[in-house]
Amino acid sequence: MNTLPEPDEITKHYEMPRDAWEKALTSLLGTYTLYAPVKRWDSIDYELISSENSSKIVYNLPKPVSPLKLFLLPVKENVVLDSDLQKPFVVLGTPACDLWALDLLDQFYLHSDYIDPYYKLRRDKMILVGTDCHTSLAHCHCSSYGLNPFPEKNQDLVISIIDGKVILEINSLKGETFIEKLAAESKLQPSENGFPDDLLKIRQAVKSEMDSRNKRLPNYQETTSVVKNAGEDTWKNHSKTCVACGACATICPTCTCFLLIDRPGFEKVRQMDACQYPGFQRVAGGEDPHKQHFVRFSNRYFCKYVFRPEKFDALACTGCGRCIEACIGKINKNEIFNELTK
Amino acid sequence: MTVSTNIYKPFRARLEKVIEESPLIKTLVLVPETEFSFKTGEFIELTLDGIGEAPFTPSSSPFVKDRIEVTIMKAGYVTGLMHELPVGAVLGVRGPFGRGYPIETFFGKEVLILGGGCGLAPIRSLLYTLIEYKDKLKKVILAYGSKTPRDCIYKPLFSYLNSIDKFEAHRSVDIADENWKETVGVATVMLDKVKVDIPNAVAVVCGPPVMMKFGTFKLLEMGFAPKDIFLSMEKNMSCGLGKCGHCMMGEYFVCKDGPVFTYEEVKNQPHIW
Ligand SMILES: Cc1cc2nc3c(=O)[nH]c(=O)nc-3n(C[C@H](O)[C@H](O)[C@H](O)COP(=O)(O)OP(=O)(O)OC[C@H]3O[C@@H](n4cnc5c(N)ncnc54)[C@H](O)[C@@H]3O)c2cc1C
Ligand code: SF4
Ligand code: SF4
Numbered sequence: 001m002n003t004l005p006e007p008d009e010i011t012k013h014y015e016m017p018r019d020a021w022e023k024a025l026t027s028l029l030g031t032y033t034l035y036a037p038v039k040r041w042d043s044i045d046y047e048l049i050s051s052e053n054s055s056k057i058v059y060n061l062p063k064p065v066s067p068l069k070l071f072l073l074p075v076k077e078n079v080v081l082d083s084d085l086q087k088p089f090v091v092l093g094t095p096a097c098d099l100w101a102l103d104l105l106d107q108f109y110l111h112s113d114y115i116d117p118y119y120k121l122r123r124d125k126m127i128l129v130g131t132d133c134h135t136s137l138a139h140c141h142c143s144s145y146g147l148n149p150f151p152e153k154n155q156d157l158v159i160s161i162i163d164g165k166v167i168l169e170i171n172s173l174k175g176e177t178f179i180e181k182l183a184a185e186s187k188l189q190p191s192e193n194g195f196p197d198d199l200l201k202i203r204q205a206v207k208s209e210m211d212s213r214n215k216r217l218p219n220y221q222e223t224t225s226v227v228k229n230a231g232e233d234t235w236k237n238h239s240k241t242c243v244a245c246g247a248c249a250t251i252c253p254t255c256t257c258f259l260l261i262d263r264p265g266f267e268k269v270r271q272m273d274a275c276q277y278p279g280f281q282r283v284a285g286g287e288d289p290h291k292q293h294f295v296r297f298s299n300r301y302f303c304k305y306v307f308r309p310e311k312f313d314a315l316a317c318t319g320c321g322r323c324i325e326a327c328i329g330k331i332n333k334n335e336i337f338n339e340l341t342k
Numbered sequence: 343m344t345v346s347t348n349i350y351k352p353f354r355a356r357l358e359k360v361i362e363e364s365p366l367i368k369t370l371v372l373v374p375e376t377e378f379s380f381k382t383g384e385f386i387e388l389t390l391d392g393i394g395e396a397p398f399t400p401s402s403s404p405f406v407k408d409r410i411e412v413t414i415m416k417a418g419y420v421t422g423l424m425h426e427l428p429v430g431a432v433l434g435v436r437g438p439f440g441r442g443y444p445i446e447t448f449f450g451k452e453v454l455i456l457g458g459g460c461g462l463a464p465i466r467s468l469l470y471t472l473i474e475y476k477d478k479l480k481k482v483i484l485a486y487g488s489k490t491p492r493d494c495i496y497k498p499l500f501s502y503l504n505s506i507d508k509f510e511a512h513r514s515v516d517i518a519d520e521n522w523k524e525t526v527g528v529a530t531v532m533l534d535k536v537k538v539d540i541p542n543a544v545a546v547v548c549g550p551p552v553m554m555k556f557g558t559f560k561l562l563e564m565g566f567a568p569k570d571i572f573l574s575m576e577k578n579m580s581c582g583l584g585k586c587g588h589c590m591m592g593e594y595f596v597c598k599d600g601p602v603f604t605y606e607e608v609k610n611q612p613h614i615w
């Protein structure tokens with residue numbers, strides 16, 4: 001079990017009543033474009049926030065249906081024309097799992113050999129207000145992979161609301177600038193109080209809850225060998241209900257694959273793609289090392305737990321559980337791992 | 343965002359000439375509108391405007407700077423349309439990409455090259471490079487196989503190579519006709535005939551996947567060490583930059599970590615052929 005950071009590592013934070021926060025936030029809508037999670041049916045997802053819906057923002061709930069990557073890698077984007085993105089944008093309410101996923105995305109798209117200029121532009125313009133998860137969902141398992149259910153990396157600020165009181169932590173220069181603008185609107189002062197005890201208690205409780213629910217689940221390193229050692233039959237068996245829809249990859253915060261599509265005028269459109277689709281590895285003449293469905297199915301597991309970890313210094317699965325929730329074939333990777341380690 | 347910093351934006355190149363190499367293979371001679379240079383074994387992404395893009399390894403000499411020659415086998419949709427291009431057409435080029443042949447490590451050694459089909463395209467560029475460095479090499483042997491005599495490409499190249507000191511070139515066809523006087527059989531049969539000082543030699547294989555596979559096994563059987571066998575891997579590619587994932591071969595992105603690998607590097611990766 002990993003330990004929670006000591007409270008004294010956390011330096012500056014702000015506290016304010018929720019209505020003051022909401023007022024200040026809407027006053028910044030001219031300066032920033034704001035996206036935040038709003039409840040839709042029985043789930044939550046990011047929406048563009050205006051003064052109309054700002055009171056509908058939900059806080060501290062896991063987890064927006066859309067992974068954070070969609071703000072950086074739209075499903076389809078023309079990557080030859082100049083981008084019209086001007087205004088900085090704030091993404092509020094991102095949980096820890098998606099923030100960790102940025103490590104892998106950055107290593108891909110900002111690799112110094114070839115920087116993706118469109119990803120970089122968005123990344124530079126993005127201000128991330130991460131959120132603590134004050135509860136966890138059935139398939140959340142970030143803690144099994146050594147993560148905590150609260151932002152620890154890549155966020156500019158962290159928000160929590162406890163008993164109508166907003167607690168904001170500042171974690172970066174971008175966060176500082178944002179809070180300065182906010183403070184100008186709302187006469188905000190850094191809190192003199194120590195880091196709120198209640199919040200620490202919640203953090204511990206959510207983590208314990210998740211740990212106990214996923215007790216049997218192998219950790220990341222163990223999963224690597226579980227995947228390596230699983231035989232062909234495992235993949236054949238578990239892929240029986242897979243219809244290769246690619247939802248698991250589309251919804252995954254760390255899946256990076258795409259296809260370039262040509263448009264007249266030597267334009268290109270970068271469209272998100274997935275190794276689960278037939279033909280992903282097809283070469284001329286029809287040869288395809290991934291021709292068999294079970295091989296494509298297993299590739300996602302190998303990619304996440306074997307290939308990416310060998311090559312990148314980042315988790316390729318953050319335990320967000322979205323692929324389990326999204327699967328229409330009811331395939332649950334955690335059940336597979338539990339079974340394989342029985 | 344400027345053009346030069348956009349990794350996805352091709353630069354333009356004009357089709358100056360089309361050379362018919364065989365019924366299925368043509369060489370396009372391109373004049374790039376931007377300064378362009380590459381190392382042998384590196385590849386480019388060639389765009390047919392609004393239609394599609396495909397990876398090719400230039401078949402010309404990297405020492406020639408004002409032209410890029412690309413030898414293209416008609417294999418499907420994009421390559422089929424590339425075969426129809428009229429002189430003067432404008433194509434898009436991105437690259438060069440990838441890791442080519444580590445020529446310096448061949449110095450002082452014999453180089454045995456096994457090629458098949460359109461695999462001779464990158465090999466021709468390699469041969470031009472090796473000719474430039476021939477003083478530093480012991481010997482260069484080319485064994486090239488094709489289906490029928492009609493499918494043999496770069497016909498003048500063979501007599502040219504055989505006229506160069508330290509170079510020898512052999513050809514085989516799977517199915518011969520009455521005029522064929524050279525080897526008959528799959529490309530690997532030529533390996534039984536050549537004299538190579540294996541401990542002081544490297545081998546290069548480039549061709550269709552089956553040939554790569556059996557060629558590699560044959561070389562291993564002959565005593566080549568896995569680290570001395572250089573393979574040029576063909577995978578599905580989209581970006582060419584190590585981002586899109588299409589060319590994944592285990593932990594490697596063939597476009598960036600390759601396309602040239604030693605067998606040692608890839609032998610434990612899944613689904614390499
Ligand atoms: C590094 C490298 C160097 C190469 N060098 C050369 C060279 O010098 N000369 C040469 O002739 N060839 C070379 N090739 C091979 C060449 O790139 C292919 O022949 C070419 O991409 C075929 O394109 P095509 O559209 O004509 O073929 P197709 O068979 O029509 O299509 C091939 C591509 O389109 C995709 N595709 C087509 N239809 C579908 C579908 N229905 N569903 C999903 N995907 C589809 C395939 O996945 C594949 O990416 C090289 C390849 C690589 C990787
Ligand atoms: S593999 Fe599944 S659980 Fe892991 S990060 Fe992707 S969507 Fe989340
Ligand atoms: S190869 Fe598959 S699992 Fe890996 S990033 Fe691409 S789509 Fe996701």
Ligand code: FES
Nearest residue numbers: 582585586587597
């Ligand atoms: S071709 Fe895109 S990663 Fe290799």
